Amino acid sequence: MGLRWYHFALWAAFIAIMVAIPEFVSKGTLRIIIFANFLAIFAISWDVLSGRTGYISFGHPFLIGIGAYTSAILTKRFDVPIEWAIPAAVVMTMIGGIIVFLPALRIKGSYFALVTLAFMELTYQLVQVIRPDLTGGTRGMSGVQTLTRGALNGYYLSASLMVTIALSMWLLMRTQLGTALSAIGMNEESVRGSGLSTTKLKLFAFLTSAFVAGLGGAFYVHYLGSIAPRALFDINFLFTIIVAALIGGASTIIGPVIGAFFLTFLLEYLRPYLPGAERYFIYGLIALLLYMYEPKGIIELLRKGWHRLFSRHSVETPS
Amino acid sequence: MLQIIVQGLLLSGLYALIAMGFTLIFSVGRVLNLAYGAYLLIGGYIYFTVSQTLGVPKVLGLLLAAMVGCLVGLLKYRLLVKPLKGNHVAVEISTLILAVVVQAGVVFIYGDSSKILLPIVPGVTQVAGASVTYNLLAATIGSWAILFALYWFVRKTHVGRAMQAVSMDTKGAAISGVDPDRINMFTWGLSGMLGATAGVFFASYTQLSPSMWVAPLIIAVAVVIVGGIGSIIGTLIVAHIIGFMEVLAVAVIAPELRGVFTMLLIIGVLVIRPQGLFGREEL
Numbered sequence: 237m238g239l240r241w242y243h244f245a246l247w248a249a250f251i252a253i254m255v256a257i258p259e260f261v262s263k264g265t266l267r268i269i270i271f272a273n274f275l276a277i278f279a280i281s282w283d284v285l286s287g288r289t290g291y292i293s294f295g296h297p298f299l300i301g302i303g304a305y306t307s308a309i310l311t312k313r314f315d316v317p318i319e320w321a322i323p324a325a326v327v328m329t330m331i332g333g334i335i336v337f338l339p340a341l342r343i344k345g346s347y348f349a350l351v352t353l354a355f356m357e358l359t360y361q362l363v364q365v366i367r368p369d370l371t372g373g374t375r376g377m378s379g380v381q382t383l384t385r386g387a388l389n390g391y392y393l394s395a396s397l398m399v400t401i402a403l404s405m406w407l408l409m410r411t412q413l414g415t416a417l418s419a420i421g422m423n424e425e426s427v428r429g430s431g432l433s434t435t436k437l438k439l440f441a442f443l444t445s446a447f448v449a450g451l452g453g454a455f456y457v458h459y460l461g462s463i464a465p466r467a468l469f470d471i472n473f474l475f476t477i478i479v480a481a482l483i484g485g486a487s488t489i490i491g492p493v494i495g496a497f498f499l500t501f502l503l504e505y506l507r508p509y510l511p512g513a514e515r516y517f518i519y520g521l522i523a524l525l526l527y528m529y530e531p532k533g534i535i536e537l538l539r540k541g542w543h544r545l546f547s548r549h550s551v552e553t554p555s
Numbered sequence: 556m557l558q559i560i561v562q563g564l565l566l567s568g569l570y571a572l573i574a575m576g577f578t579l580i581f582s583v584g585r586v587l588n589l590a591y592g593a594y595l596l597i598g599g600y601i602y603f604t605v606s607q608t609l610g611v612p613k614v615l616g617l618l619l620a621a622m623v624g625c626l627v628g629l630l631k632y633r634l635l636v637k638p639l640k641g642n643h644v645a646v647e648i649s650t651l652i653l654a655v656v657v658q659a660g661v662v663f664i665y666g667d668s669s670k671i672l673l674p675i676v677p678g679v680t681q682v683a684g685a686s687v688t689y690n691l692l693a694a695t696i697g698s699w700a701i702l703f704a705l706y707w708f709v710r711k712t713h714v715g716r717a718m719q720a721v722s723m724d725t726k727g728a729a730i731s732g733v734d735p736d737r738i739n740m741f742t743w744g745l746s747g748m749l750g751a752t753a754g755v756f757f758a759s760y761t762q763l764s765p766s767m768w769v770a771p772l773i774i775a776v777a778v779v780i781v782g783g784i785g786s787i788i789g790t791l792i793v794a795h796i797i798g799f800m801e802v803l804a805v806a807v808i809a810p811e812l813r814g815v816f817t818m819l820l821i822i823g824v825l826v827i828r829p830q831g832l833f834g835r836e837e838l
Contacts, residue, residue, distance in 0.1 A: 290644065292644055292647065292648075338826065339822070339825060339826045342826060343825055343826070345643060346586075346587040346643055346647060347780070347825055349587070349647060350587070350776050350780060350821065350825070351821065351822055351825050351826070353773070353776070354773070354776075354777075354818045354821040354822050355818075355822065357769075357773055357814065357818055358815060358818035358819070358822070361811070361812070361814050361815050361818070362815060364811060365809065365811045365812060365815075471651075471654075471655065471769055472655060475651060475652065475655050478648060478651070479648075479652060482648060510663075512662065512667060513658075513659060513662045513667060513765070514659050514660075514662045514663035515659070516655055516656070516658070516659035516662075517656055517659035517660050517662075517663050519659075520652050520653075520655045520656035520659060521656055523652055524649060524652045524653060524656060527645075527648065527649060527652065528635070528638065528639075528649065531642075531645055
């Protein structure tokens with residue numbers, strides 16, 4: 237896997253910071269970080285699929301929504317205990333992942349993005365019409381059982397979930413499997429040419445992504461305690477997930493985490509000046525400029541800065 | 556029955572107009588302009604400000620909306636699409652971000668609540684038992700006129716044929732002395748103009764709200780995908796299929812399901828016949 241000493245050091249430092257955070261920040265900030273954690277999970281899920289394989293998914297809210305709705309419906313309407321509802325939600329989301337996977341067998345590029353966008357809008361409209369007694373229709377559901385009480389517990393739960401997912405996905409992507417997925421993003425034909433089954437690899441990427449999305453969605457709904465179709469199957473939500481992954485640095489797993497924290501805090505710091513949806517104006521502009529300036533994301537900027545600081549001789553080589 | 560046909564025809568005309576500008580970019584530039592909905596937003600709100608608030612004549616308002624749309628299209632090509640050098644994923648993502656930025660900008664200036672746009676052409680008439688507003692009728696006639704003009708333009712004029720050439724093969728067109736960059740510029744401007752005009756009509760058909768760009772974008776996407784790339788006739792036919800499907804769904808099944816069949820059509824066609832019903836055999 238090519239693990240180096242500094243990988244261990246960086247991960248240890250990351251975990252240490254996540255553990256230490258509640259000692260230093262207020263309850264309000266802690267609540268913001270909880271949202272950043274969930275956004276990071278969703279962004280990682282997007283990254284595993286789209287950042288790696290280049291199959292841009294505009295339908296991730298569809299997967300997250302399946303996870304969230306399944307778990308919410310099971311616990312609220314059928315009184316299933318949470319510890320059963322969440323695994324069931326993850327399984328349902330993985331089935332949803334297979335549904336999204338089917339078009340990817342035939343189409344790629346822009347067309348795939350459009351199909352997934354259509355999936356998202358389709359669910360948005362269907363959720364409101366089909367069995368509103370289960371889904372709560374347009375207004376959604378409230379009073380869903382929550383797992384934790386108080387900001388501190390919520391923080392520890394979301395942070396440990398996020399760190400676990402980030403670490404396991406990071407390790408997974410350092411195996412040959414991860415390399416093969418990246419190769420699909422570069423040139424799918426040559427991956428097939430070298431004797432690998434791209435179908436199996438893609439299926440694996442979709443299932444992993446759906447697994448993470450379902451897990452994140454289910455825990456998210458049990459943190460919020462409520463769910464509404466317009467908040468979930470929404471272009472703004474999709475936008476935040478994709479931008480978090482891209483601004484942080486696609487196909488790096490740790491990049492989306494950085495991006496999620498950056499975006500969440502940016503949005504929060506804008507709140508005193510712009511209270512409503514107009515915040516997205518500044519937020520979007522910053523995201524757009526950053527993306528145009530460095531499409532590889534913040535992590536690439538950090539890497540360049542690091543090189544400029546610590547390895548002088550590498551700068552001298554003419555490019 | 557006749558009522559459904561009349562309503563279907565009118566709605567389809569509007570949809571054809573919405574989809575036209577999107578098709579142009581998709582076939583010539585080969586990029587997915589997810590900020591296409593932003594033209595509709597800009598067109599609708601410019602018209603609202605100029606004609607309804609300031610009281611400028613409606614025709615002038617419509618012209619101004621079209622011109623601003625054209626300008627936005629040109630700027631978008633210069634500042635966004637060209638620097639990304641045909642990287643499709645980057646263009647999709649950055650236009651998506653831009654659409655959200657424009658939406659937030661509209662919220663910033665006009666507020667979150669939706670606004671009623673007075674009909675561009677006031678009055679109602681009865682056609683076969685269905686009440687038809689002159690407004691929608693004007694939109695339909697206007698969109699037919701624009702479609703025919705566009706068809707003639709693309710087929711017969713020099714610039715139009717150059718656009719066709721670029722859409723088939725950029726390098727080949729460049730070798731034959733066509734400047735793909737200028738053609739692209741031209742197409743982006745034209746697309747912005749069409750989008751803004753469609754936005755004025757669409758807003759007067761529904762209402763003006765900051766989130767009104769998503770539904771037309773999906774319709775445009777559906778029309779382009781099902782119709783196939785670069786086929787004006789295909790666009791026209793599929794706009795009618797979708798328009799009639801919506802009217803039928805509303806009349807026969809339930810108003811809430813009006814968009815569902817459009818989505819199913821997109822998914823179905825893309826999975827079964829990715830090149831579209833009328834498109835060229837390529838992807």
